[in-house]
Amino acid sequence: MLLKPFSALYGGITDLRNRLYDNGFIKSIRPAQRCLSIGNLTVGGTGKTPAVEYLIRLLGQLDPSLAGGLATLSRGYGRDTTGFRIASPTDTAATLGDEPLQLYHNLGHAATVCVGEDRADALAQLTRLRPEIGTVVLDDAFQHRAVQPQLQLLLTDYNRPFYTDDPFPGGRLRERRHGAKRADLVLVTKCPHEPSDTERAQITAKISQYTRPNTPVLFAGLRYDTPKQFIDNQSVEAITGPVLLVSGLADARPLAQYVTETFGLWKHAAFGDHHAYTRADVDQLLRDCPPDTWLLTTQKDEVKLSALLTDSERKRRLAYLPVAMRFWRDTDAAVLEQAILSVYKKR
Template structure:
């Protein structure tokens, strides 16, 4: 039985170091609170998606959810740090940009959404200034800040905090004893808190217990999301050669991951009737020649029928990876994921985001429609204010 916080492990003997670490983090936050360290606000809508824990909470699929919600209505830019990239400073992704230049997650995003701007810069203030001033990108309407909850030099219009259901911050401890980057009280900066990776069979009482346990302020909104899996698609070869995830039931699957928290996927695929052999590497792992040998040997040893499944983030690094056997290349599939809101919360969340962007962007078609409606009302005083309809995503 999976329960909230079940993946948390506290190293009790490291708690003294956590206490010292906490002093430094609290001091930094206090310097921002009193204005010694400056937060920068921008006229353009900026939405931050991040966490206060080390490890995956589902930032990328939640950013992609926002992109899907907005990109056919406004010009969207995603600004990321570009973790483990081989470049420095500000880099704007183009058609020929490679994964090492911007990092695996931004590369994945640019491949999936060719009509948005994707940029990386460790200095988010500079990154926003570049996106809003460059000739190629100055028509941007909204900037999504990936993994920026602790980058306090930028003050976003909406601050979204993600909390993994299996690593609830209320049960965790500061680094290095636990996995918190800052005290759990830091959640007070969030406008929206989303508990991610929730089991699909959560009961109403469990939602109420979680809501009470999170102990949010009245100005904060709490949402719950779960992971859904899309069709498997080959990493190499014909991209139209798709496979329903249900078709993999009964297969021996080597699950190849280099992400922070692969256990959720392992549990889900096992529940779908697959026999899983984990091939687990560290987060953002850069695959090397010796890794190819390990992957080839372990996959060759599996009995048929067999598949090799990986994540979208790992696929971005594996595409240019040499040394994989022809058997591995022919059997390697990526498993895309997306998030779904629970308790019927999707419409409320969507409207919150759209309303914020509409009210704060002067270039967007959302504003144009709103202004057009106001103009019509001035000429037809008997009309009630028009509403804006949005195409389903």
């Protein structure tokens, strides 16, 4: 209650900024590449990275000729470097950011992974350095209005939809709810089950209060795959729980629930989102984890933890959970495909 006036002030400031863009007082650019934006209204925790990976793989399936011509661009939150950077084999989470590094490991040659705080400048540099790239997926770019994407995909967490939230600092919104009007599609992420027709209709009605008329609302969940060992990235079929779960996420509840139901949860070492692990953290975690107990974490955390481990420590029972986005209904996946195809027909 005490923070409501500050939320109103923050919301007013973001409203003013959006009006300046809407009315042309602040200019935005249409870059040389086709740009598809993935973002949210809230601060973190909506599953953007799995959505980016899904979109890159979908683009490659829809048009195999795009091979070599796809890229992702994000800010690179949490990195120690600044400016535009194209991912390379020597990069770490410290130089690239944990989520871009995860994308780089997962996507391989499917896409060029880039980071840059100034999206417009980064796209200009990408045009100069990699002119063959014609399509860029902009990660966490809903509020980065200096660039005009051809498609805006807005994500909202099933467990905390934006229509129940308030602007910072009283809530977790980066701008007021009506910012959703800029979205071409809304994707409800992290659905723990397939929503019934009634639930879909209820959620869609609440979202539609803030979007343009007839904006599609799609529903997706997370699919956790077989854990993989730190030492060799090989799948581990026979993890016997309970396990020590380590996470540095904005919202680890869906992960903790899955681990509890699948393996059994002995202990959860929960760190803040994008936590920069230290050697002291690693020492404490290894002390807490008995030799016969598996330490299980996310791939986002593994790319940071693994860099701190010795070769002998990697041989311990350490594994990470690969995760991917999945649509609950094929019809929702088809709506996204058609929206993407329409972008290519316009150019």
